[in-house]
Amino acid sequence: MGEIELRAVEKWYGDVQVIKGIDLVVEDGEFVIFVGPSGCGKSTLLRMIAGLEETSRGQVIIDGRDATAEPPSKRGLAMVFQSYALYPHMSVAENMGFSLKTAGASKAEQDEKVAEAARALRLEDYLGRRPKDLSGGQRQRVAIGRSIVRDPTAFLFDEPLSNLDAALRVEMRYEIAKLHQQLKSSMVYVTHDQVEAMTLADRIVVLSAGLIEQVGTPKALYDTPDNLFVAQFIGSPKMNVIDLPCADLRLSGEPAGAAHLGIRPEAISIGDAGAGDVDGVVDVAEYLGADIFLIVDCGAAGKLTVRIDGESTLRPGDRVGLHFTPDKRHFFDASGHALR
Numbered sequence: 001m002g003e004i005e006l007r008a009v010e011k012w013y014g015d016v017q018v019i020k021g022i023d024l025v026v027e028d029g030e031f032v033i034f035v036g037p038s039g040c041g042k043s044t045l046l047r048m049i050a051g052l053e054e055t056s057r058g059q060v061i062i063d064g065r066d067a068t069a070e071p072p073s074k075r076g077l078a079m080v081f082q083s084y085a086l087y088p089h090m091s092v093a094e095n096m097g098f099s100l101k102t103a104g105a106s107k108a109e110q111d112e113k114v115a116e117a118a119r120a121l122r123l124e125d126y127l128g129r130r131p132k133d134l135s136g137g138q139r140q141r142v143a144i145g146r147s148i149v150r151d152p153t154a155f156l157f158d159e160p161l162s163n164l165d166a167a168l169r170v171e172m173r174y175e176i177a178k179l180h181q182q183l184k185s186s187m188v189y190v191t192h193d194q195v196e197a198m199t200l201a202d203r204i205v206v207l208s209a210g211l212i213e214q215v216g217t218p219k220a221l222y223d224t225p226d227n228l229f230v231a232q233f234i235g236s237p238k239m240n241v242i243d244l245p246c247a248d249l250r251l252s253g254e255p256a257g258a259a260h261l262g263i264r265p266e267a268i269s270i271g272d273a274g275a276g277d278v279d280g281v282v283d284v285a286e287y288l289g290a291d292i293f294l295i296v297d298c299g300a301a302g303k304l305t306v307r308i309d310g311e312s313t314l315r316p317g318d319r320v321g322l323h324f325t326p327d328k329r330h331f332f333d334a335s336g337h338a339l340r
């Protein structure tokens with residue numbers, strides 16, 4: 001079992017409230033990711049689950065047990081930090097088995113669990129090496145392996161890939177996804193990178209200023225954001241937003257009370273000027289191989305990002321008409337809430 005429930009949890013530092021009454025259930029075996037901008041409270045919330053931060057108000061329930069007042073060692077959770085925190089004088093095997101050794105496990109049990117974790121993480125060939133002889137990705141796998149051997153109730157990850165370069169982050173995303181499939185354990189993961197969230201999570205929790213903005217599957221958050229914050233935070237490039245009314249738009253069918261129109265870059269098609277919903281001039285063309293991102297200056301509608309096929313011959317200075325796919329338009333009221 002690995003269910004984690006937060007009941008109206010709050011965190012105060014003196015008179016400053018950083019977590020503002022959060023309710024959330026992480027189901028057994030679920031991969032849940034906390035995302036949000038810097039300072040939104042995502043790492044603080046993870047540390048409250050781990051017991052590394054005191055919960056000012058509310059309850060942390062782990063497998064039906066009130067763990068709010070329990071120390072980290074009693075919660076049955078394993079945490080993987082941003083820093084690898086490996087002992088440089090120990091081998092990979094010794095690092096991975098250290099917690100078992102300190103807990104009094106037999107040498108045979110240590111060896112068995114370390115070997116099992118090494119197989120899951122493809123570290124069998126590195127068990128005799130020291131951390132200085134490993135790549136960044138291998139060191140992070142060792143840090144994860146150190147947690148696996150403890151057979152925890154759930155895994156907590158605090159921005160584990162932020163120290164890695166772009167290629168290693170892609171590799172480690174794959175490793176963590178495969179690990180979740182193999183272990184079928186609950187995982188709660190913090191990142192500021194919404195690409196990590198979209199590719200790994202069963203559900204994403206979008207946080208802002210200590211509050212949950214929306215919880216849902218990656219597809220639900222991308223296709224049906226509840227508000228402007230989520231609409232622009234989830235997705236790369238982010239959703240285009242046009243303030244309404246806009247004199248340069250040839251728009252129809254907007255709902256009553258619409259103050260903003262949102263449209264994702266791939267939901268815009270290119271045509272001749274004078275056709276479609278708005279005209280503009282190509283300002284920048286960013287070639288990415290399979291795709292090109294056009295930045296189109298549309299006057300009062302602003303500069304809109306359009307994703308088009310990489311074979312396009314459009315260039316800066318070309319005048320175009322933009323057509324918004326009708327069922328992909330998002331409307332928001334003046335306070336930023338979605339109109340549906």
